[in-house]
Amino acid sequence: MTEDLKSIMPSRDDLNREMFERNKSEEELARLNDQLASKNRELEQIVYVTSHDLRSPLVNINGFSREIATSLDDLKSLLLRRESSPELKEKIHNIIEKDIPESLKFIVTSSSKMDSLLSGLLRLSRLGRAELKCEGLNMNKLMSDIVSSFEFQAKESGIKIDISILPSCNGDESQINQVFFNLIGNAVKYLSPERQGVVKVSGYSEDGQSVYCVEDNGIGIAPEHQEKIFEIFYQLEPGQSAGEGLGLTIVKRILEKHNGKIWLESEKGRGSRVYVHLPA
Numbered sequence: 001m002t003e004d005l006k007s008i009m010p011s012r013d014d015l016n017r018e019m020f021e022r023n024k025s026e027e028e029l030a031r032l033n034d035q036l037a038s039k040n041r042e043l044e045q046i047v048y049v050t051s052h053d054l055r056s057p058l059v060n061i062n063g064f065s066r067e068i069a070t071s072l073d074d075l076k077s078l079l080l081r082r083e084s085s086p087e088l089k090e091k092i093h094n095i096i097e098k099d100i101p102e103s104l105k106f107i108v109t110s111s112s113k114m115d116s117l118l119s120g121l122l123r124l125s126r127l128g129r130a131e132l133k134c135e136g137l138n139m140n141k142l143m144s145d146i147v148s149s150f151e152f153q154a155k156e157s158g159i160k161i162d163i164s165i166l167p168s169c170n171g172d173e174s175q176i177n178q179v180f181f182n183l184i185g186n187a188v189k190y191l192s193p194e195r196q197g198v199v200k201v202s203g204y205s206e207d208g209q210s211v212y213c214v215e216d217n218g219i220g221i222a223p224e225h226q227e228k229i230f231e232i233f234y235q236l237e238p239g240q241s242a243g244e245g246l247g248l249t250i251v252k253r254i255l256e257k258h259n260g261k262i263w264l265e266s267e268k269g270r271g272s273r274v275y276v277h278l279p280a
């Protein structure tokens with residue numbers, strides 16, 4: 001090969017480098033594609049679950065509004081009878097004192113349910129748009145502030161909350177606060193009435209990550225529910241607790257934004273351990 005030709009031909013090193021770069025961008029593309037597919041699945045699931053969960057209170061509102069309309073028709077025809085037998089009085093009394101208030105109660109409960117589902121969705125969407133302000137976090141201080149907000153409840157119900165020395169991590173203070181507030185809140189909320197409640201928070205460092213564990217000796221979660229509890233609005237016993245099945249969805253979303261992760265070890269009837277990984 002002449003010197004001229006050599007100078008315009010890429011060298012073996014150039015080709016290797018180009019190949020390496022191409023492989024790297026293909027890998028990156030595949031990773032982004034996977035991420036997009038998983039986001040799409042998540043979005044489809046949110047749309048499905050949300051429309052299902054919003055539909056049931058709406059069906060109730062519709063049904064009980066019709067009941068009220070029927071009750072009012074009945075009432076009108078009873079009043080038009082122009083008689084005053086005790087039987088007629090009792091019928092009117094039942095409609096005014098029982099049927100209509102009962103239907104109204106269902107309408108009010110269902111519309112409050114819809115309101116809390118919608119405000120939950122709004123919180124989730126705000127979280128998606130909020131910018132992260134990451135900084136080094138003193139987790140001992142953060143955790144003891146969180147635990148002190150459960151102090152009254154712990155004292156009242158005789159719950160023991162134990163915090164070990166924790167490694168620091170890097171994250172958005174208010175969002176990381178939300179994560180552990182939810183996890184400790186759940187640990188306290190789902191304790192077993194059969195024994196004294198004990199909640200332990202511990203942590204360690206591993207491969208540039210800080211790992212935290214929130215452990216409880218509560219009612220535990222059966223294997224078939226363990227993945228599902230992170231889904232939006234999923235509850236093992238809907239209506240039994242004050243929440244609306246959104247806490248763990250928010251926790252998972254916050255950890256994804258921090259390149260962290262969460263997983264669970266739990267045994268029904270014995271308790272749960274929730275692990276959180278965050279950049280150190």
Ligand code: ADP
Pocket residue numbers: 182186187190216218219220221229234235236237241242243244245246247248249272
């Ligand atoms: P919420 O507590 O508002 O219902 P979450 O998203 O925080 O919603 O939790 C979803 C469900 O997972 C809860 O309704 C409960 O059934 C179950 N769960 C969460 N944490 C625990 C726990 N520590 N022990 C037992 N069950 C739990």
